[in-house]
Amino acid sequence: MPQSPIKSNVALSAANKSSPLQMDQSGNLLIGNGSTNKLNITAITAVKASAGRVCKVTVVAVATAGNFAVYDVATTGAAATANAIIKYTASWPAVGTVIPLDFPCLAGIVVDPGTGGQVAVSFD
DSSP states (O other): OOOOOOGGGOEEOTTSOEEOSSBOTTSOBSSOOOOEEEEEEOSOEEEESSSEEEEEEEEEEOOSBSEEEEESOSSGGGOOGGGEEEEEETTOSOTTOEEEEEEEESSOEEEEOOBTOEEEEEEO
């Protein structure tokens, strides 16, 4: 007997086409899988200049000054407290900490490891 797709495994895109499950209205995955990464971020960096989803951030070296932060913006110059997803003061979180964000970003993804900090980020 033929079966149609199981409704819980299919989502519709904005174009009304079958797509992977768990997409938001912008076509971004609701649960990111971190299919792309940026390693060795030692200065404020735009890791993605368009809509996406920041999945996880791993702290490789702790910032000695400034703030560690992730922003929903397309350029480093636009990063501000008003569009911060997460922001920590220097010397926290500890080396080896994996921060599971799984957060949709409408404009882009900018990561600032703080002065002396180093992080790795996965995103979609």
